[in-house]
Amino acid sequence: MVTKHAQRRMKQRCGVGKSSVKRLAKKVYDFGMTHSETSGNLKKWVDGLYFYNQTANQIRLYGDKAYIFHNQVLITVVQIPHNLVRFVKRKDGG
Helix, strand or coil: CECHHHHHHHHHHHCCCHHHHHHHHHHHHHHCECHHHCCHHHHHHHHHHHHHCCCCCEEEEECCEEEEEECCEEEEEEECCHHHHCCCCCCCCC
């Protein structure tokens, strides 16, 4: 499920149309890099996202964006800092 705010952010920051929002959100949830898979400065940055977004209990990193979920509901999308994007590992399906 995707909130209206997340739909706007995906359109704005990812260039995704309305019809592709749920499909991309599912792909990110299934194949995105989880918090436990991060290390170093990337882990510190994700930790900061957890503390800033009190309702977030799952953050997935996919491409150059961080997708913030509460359970399985996508709340928002934020840009990963350019110096950390290279540490995001790619999984199958992406």
